[in-house]
Amino acid sequence: MTINRQRVREEEWKDWKWQQRNAVKDVRQVSDHFTKIDRTFFNDLYEKSKGLKFQVTPYMLSQIPPDISLEELQRNPWFLQFFPIGDVYREGPDAYNGTENWDMPEEFPTSNIQHKYTNRALLRFRNCLAYCNFCFEALGTLEKDPKPEKIFKWGDWEKSLDYLASRPEIEEVVLSGGEPLLLPDSKLEQVLRDISEIRNSDGKPKIRFKRIHTRVLSHNPYRITDKLVEVLKEYRVNEMAFHIAHSSEITPDFKEAVYRIREGAGRYAPILATHTPLLGNINANAETLWELFGQLYELNVKPYYLIHTFPHTPFANQQRMSVRDGARLMKQLKRHKSNIVIPxxxxxxxxxxxxxxxxxxxxxxxxxxxxxxxNPVVKFLNWKGKWVEYPDVKDALAPHPV
Ligand code: SF4
Structure with a gap:
């Protein structure tokens, strides 16, 4: 398919539902977009990643120039995040082999809720607008055929509200990934209203804080509609965290979406922050990270977390760098740049x-x-005072003078 923004009416292009309806779900079909890359390349990617979901919106695809060469494509930050990038990594201590990265079954009182930390619970939607190939919840998001316990069931919704009401320690709810903003406005409104209506015995709202974690600004910034902003304002969403890996995602449309939230929600605008995965093949050098964090700061968006890439993800062998190398990058930034810009x-x-x-x-x-x-392993004392371990990878960066 050819995605040419000039050939689509502006109202359609900027309609988030049009973007979603026209999303490409088979990597073989994007070959029509590229003028210099043989379709066998995409057929090959399809064969290598059977079993995993793929989806890109016309907006996202239009960020990659059609006349890009294969060599350039293989260095392109959009391609490297949202396309299958080779053979699924099946061997090695951190291979993608069904090992759980994040979900502990005992943390799920219902199919909708994850209660990991004391004062907050996550609503775990499982569908996404695009499928990040480094997703740490790949078993629930990227798999075409996930296990039944990985599926969000609306039939559990009342039970989930009862759980939130029954646990005195829960005072915050995070609408999280998959992609909560794939919900239509009416459903999103219902979710926020139901949560807001849970009361303590003194009649005060039990859930004091509401947050939304989203990737839409990178795939479909038109999802930030006036109606959505009204909903954010009405239900006093305290924070929105955008997930972003590279400064190329900060397009004029991305910026427009940020401004729309602030201008529309006014004094009730949520804090805007970001989560960034540290990806060895995309952003693992101080200059690239600084470009991203600096551009976010210019927009008054706070870079909040830099998240070390998880093991047990489909292309971990191409994406992971060592934790110590990540710390080296942080040292290069720390003290040379303002602390507020450093996640x-x-x-x-x-x-x-x-x-x-x-x-x-x-x-x-x-x-x-x-x-x-x-093999390298990181080991640390977690918040409950228990030692935990993760497979790490070898250092690749040379020590840097600080
Ligand atoms: S949008 Fe979030 S949950 Fe969905 S695939 Fe990407 S990282 Fe995973």
């Missing part, structure tokens, strides 16, 4: 996330170790 660098783990210390030899509570076969 917190974290390793997330199904047993809880931790901030990575900048000491390159680790600390008593965060250690760089090896498994019995000599």
């Amino acid at each position: 917190e660098y974290i390793v997330a783990h199904y047993n809880g996330k931790v901030t990575v210390p900048l000491e390159l030899d680790g600390t008593p509570e965060f250690q760089y170790t090896k498994d019995g076969h000599g």
